[in-house]
Amino acid sequence: MTNLPIEPAIAVTGLRRWYGRHVVLDGIDLHVPEGTIFSLLGPNGAGKTTVVQILSTLIRADAGQVRVCGHDVARAPDRVRAAIGVTGQFSAVDDYLTGEENLLLMADLNHLGKAEGRRRTAELVERLGLGDAAKKPGALYSGGTRRRLDLAMGLMGDPRVIFLDEPTTGLDPRSRRDLWRIVRDLAAGGVTIFLTTQYLEEADQLADRIALLDRGRLVAEGTPAELKRLVPGGHVELRFADDRALTAAAAALDVVPDRAELVLRVPGDGGVRSLKALLDRLDAASVEVDGLALRTPDLDDVFFAVTGQASDQTSGEVTAR
Amino acid sequence: MTAITLAVRDSTTMLRRQLRHMSRAWSVTLMLLAVPIVLLLLFVYVLGGTLGDGLGGSGGRGAYVDYVTPGILLVTITGTVQGTAISVALDMTQGIIARFRTMAIARVSVLTGHVLGSVLHTLLSLAAVLGVAVLVGFRPDATAVEWLAAAGVLTATTFALVWLAVAMGLVTTNVAAASNLSMPLTLLPLFGSGFVPTDSMPTVLRWFAEHQPVTPIMETLRGLLLGTPIGDSAVIALAWCAVIALAGYAWAKRLYNRDRTR
Numbered sequence: 001m002t003n004l005p006i007e008p009a010i011a012v013t014g015l016r017r018w019y020g021r022h023v024v025l026d027g028i029d030l031h032v033p034e035g036t037i038f039s040l041l042g043p044n045g046a047g048k049t050t051v052v053q054i055l056s057t058l059i060r061a062d063a064g065q066v067r068v069c070g071h072d073v074a075r076a077p078d079r080v081r082a083a084i085g086v087t088g089q090f091s092a093v094d095d096y097l098t099g100e101e102n103l104l105l106m107a108d109l110n111h112l113g114k115a116e117g118r119r120r121t122a123e124l125v126e127r128l129g130l131g132d133a134a135k136k137p138g139a140l141y142s143g144g145t146r147r148r149l150d151l152a153m154g155l156m157g158d159p160r161v162i163f164l165d166e167p168t169t170g171l172d173p174r175s176r177r178d179l180w181r182i183v184r185d186l187a188a189g190g191v192t193i194f195l196t197t198q199y200l201e202e203a204d205q206l207a208d209r210i211a212l213l214d215r216g217r218l219v220a221e222g223t224p225a226e227l228k229r230l231v232p233g234g235h236v237e238l239r240f241a242d243d244r245a246l247t248a249a250a251a252a253l254d255v256v257p258d259r260a261e262l263v264l265r266v267p268g269d270g271g272v273r274s275l276k277a278l279l280d281r282l283d284a285a286s287v288e289v290d291g292l293a294l295r296t297p298d299l300d301d302v303f304f305a306v307t308g309q310a311s312d313q314t315s316g317e318v319t320a321r
Numbered sequence: 322m323t324a325i326t327l328a329v330r331d332s333t334t335m336l337r338r339q340l341r342h343m344s345r346a347w348s349v350t351l352m353l354l355a356v357p358i359v360l361l362l363l364f365v366y367v368l369g370g371t372l373g374d375g376l377g378g379s380g381g382r383g384a385y386v387d388y389v390t391p392g393i394l395l396v397t398i399t400g401t402v403q404g405t406a407i408s409v410a411l412d413m414t415q416g417i418i419a420r421f422r423t424m425a426i427a428r429v430s431v432l433t434g435h436v437l438g439s440v441l442h443t444l445l446s447l448a449a450v451l452g453v454a455v456l457v458g459f460r461p462d463a464t465a466v467e468w469l470a471a472a473g474v475l476t477a478t479t480f481a482l483v484w485l486a487v488a489m490g491l492v493t494t495n496v497a498a499a500s501n502l503s504m505p506l507t508l509l510p511l512f513g514s515g516f517v518p519t520d521s522m523p524t525v526l527r528w529f530a531e532h533q534p535v536t537p538i539m540e541t542l543r544g545l546l547l548g549t550p551i552g553d554s555a556v557i558a559l560a561w562c563a564v565i566a567l568a569g570y571a572w573a574k575r576l577y578n579r580d581r582t583r
Contacts, residue, residue, distance in 0.1 A: 056423045059580050081425040092420035094338070096345045108334040109426050137345070153420065 007070045009034040009161050009192035010055065015064035017050055024050050026216040028064070032209075034160075037183070037193040039207035041200065046213040048196040052165045055194065056086045069160055085154030085162045092150055093141075099133035099149050100125070106156035124152040128182060144175025151182065161192045168202060180205055204228075212306060219306045230305040236278060238264040239291035252285035253278070265295075267305060328427040335434020336441075342408070343442060353404045354446050357397040358453050364389050364516060365457050372517065386458040390451075391542035392515025395535055397450045398443055398479050399510065402486035403503040405439040409490025410499035432573055435490075436483050443479045461546040471545040474558060478538050481562040482506065484569030491576035509535040534561035 010032035017025040024047050032038040040048050053059045055068055057077040066073045069083040086092070094102050103124055107117030125134050128148045133141055141149065147167055154162060164183065168176040183206055187193050197203055203210045204224045212220040212227070220227060240246040240262050250257040255264050268274050282289060343350055364372070365386050373385030412418060412435070421431050451459075463471065486503055493499045512529060513519070513536035519527050530536055537554040538561070544551030 058419060058422055078425045081423055084423065086420060086423045088416055088419060092416035092418075094417045095415065096342045097338070101341065105334065105338055108337075109331060109421075109424055111330065157424070 006034065007067075008032055009036075009069060010038070010194060011065070011067045012055070013065045015051070015054065015061050015066060017047075017054065017059075017062050024216050025054075025061075028213075028216075028218055030211065030218075032192060032194060034192050035187070035190050036208040037187050037195060037206050039203035039210045040194070040196045040213055041198070041203045041210050042196075042213035043198055045215075047216045048213055049165055051213070052086070052088075052163050052194070052196060056084055056163050057081055082157070083160045085151075085157060085159035086165075087147070087150045087154045087163065087167055088165050093138040093146055093153065095139040096137060098135050098137050099130050099141075100135065102138060102149060102153055103156060106153045110157040112156075120156060124155060128152045129178070142175075143171050144178065147171065147175070147179060148182070151179070155186075159191065161194065162186065164193060164195045166196055166198065169198070176202075214306070235295050236266045236268050236275065237293045237295055238266065238282075238289050239293075240264070241288065241290045245287050245290075248285055249282055249287045249289070252281055252287060262290075324427070328430060328433070331427040331430035332433040332437065335430045336437040339434045339438030340441070343438065349404065350442065353401050353442075354397075354449055356400050357393050357446070357450050360396055361389070361393045361450065361454060362457070364393070375521070376518065383458055386454065387460060387547055388543075389516055390454045390459045391539045391546065392510045392513075393450060393454065394447055394475065394542065395478070395510040395515055395539055396507065397446050398475070398482055399507040399535075401443040401446055402439065402479070402482045403500065403507055404442075405435060405483055405486040406490040406499045406503035407496055408439075409435055409487050410493055410496050413491065414495075428578070429574065432487055432577055435487055436480070439483045439486070440476070440479050443483070444476065447475055447479075462548055463546045467545045471542055474538065474541055474545070474555075477559060477562040477566075481566035481569065484566050484573060486569075488569050488573035488576060491573055509533060510539065514539055534558075534565065537561065 008031055010030060012028055012030040015025055015028040015030075016023070028051065030038075030051075040051060042048050050059070054061050054066060055073065057073050057080050060074060068080045071079040071083070073080050094105065097105065100121060103121040104117055107120055112120060125131060128151065130145070130149055130152060133145045133149055138146065138149070151162075151164075151167070167183075168179055171179065180202070183193060183195070187206075193206075195203070195206060207224060209221065209223055210227055211218050220230065238249065240249060243259065243262065246257050246259065246262050246264065249264055253264065253266055255266055257264050266278060268278065279289070365382060369382040369385040369389070373381040373383065373388070376384050376388055378384060412431075418431065422428075461468075486506070489502045490499045493502055510516070512526065513533055514530060515535070519530040519536065522530055537557040540549070540554040541551055541558045543549045544554065
């Protein structure tokens, strides 16, 4: 018996990618052990999809080393392709074919025999609850059904690594939970899962490790528990009537204000004692507070804690539920 | 599996996908077939009486059916490949193309599926148009060998123009642009010897008509089906087909392999 170290499912060092003069990925290092769920978390435009596109051989890196299942994506893309399954943010389903025809198409492209293709199709229809969709063309599906079919198509080749690029964006809560269950089952079966998401809760629910991507850089990495320690208890949101009060409060508390919404977000656990201390400081500075709300931790808080400023898309597009 | 068997196997799979698409979008298939048939009827019954007399004899409508049919066959090809350009452009907007790119399949099979599907589609349309032409009085005097040769010329032309159309579908990013870009192809038979002999045209247009690729193809078809002199048309026609097919293939392949996010 040899004691060779087991090669990780995904190993990325110094990954860089730029479009013209715009740097999209600025030196990414990732290490995903086999059989784990890894989540790349970040707002729109952080570069999550670009990472998935490079790891799944869709586009090339401009610099850096990327190995998936022990193969270099630039030098042996077909070996990588044979080992992965991809489910994109924009469903990769053939709208003119029925669910069953889509799956049989994948079986043929994976070079399974006719009988084996039919058997695997029936199995995946059963496993992902696609019974209703099997005979209907893709154009008629609901969002949740599309994603499940999309995932089933990616599973036809029995991949060792699955890329899920924002698999639940735009789904209703029930479909989201259905998909989470399927992802957990897959991981329990030993498949490595690389998941991108803008939802902290999703990463929290599924991932063994989370990396936080902001403007092409990894700003934090760790287990969900480790990351949450960065934002103990969320923040206190203070609303002000006018810009003058906001400025005075920002100076008193040493926090960057959100001038568009006339609010201050102060990190804190929302405990009675710290809240009182906060209000006392504002009182001492003679600032009138218009309203106050306690927020539980969300992605914005993580960004706040890690980068010292709110992400570009506050609350609206990037929210944790 | 060797690269060739892989390519053949994946191309067959992609062809099946293409045939399914065509059977689901049969209204488009029918419309592409209707255009050349309507043109044929228009030119034969509305214009044919007068145009036929201008061909040199006084053959009238009957002579004109014979003259115009090879032109209509070319219109059938150029019209159908315009459909190919549109369907390729439409396909590229679908997410499934990205999925194909992340799979260990013969890369070119996405394109060959379109090419094979379109060639089959065009050949079926050609057969239907020929049938209508015979119904309205087209009387070829070709032997079995000449028919076979004509079929070969039509297939070679279709194959070449389909590859060009696939590239045109890839170079654009939307369906409307693909339609516009491939539009000039459908006009080539008109600006050639398709509907009237080139010697009736003004000098500049005549020069273009005699030197563009579609004219020698139509002259070859006329020679094979109706016994008019072929001369060097056949050689020039096949040379054009080879050049267009190779250029179309190389262009399409390069476009498909480029990084579409840059």
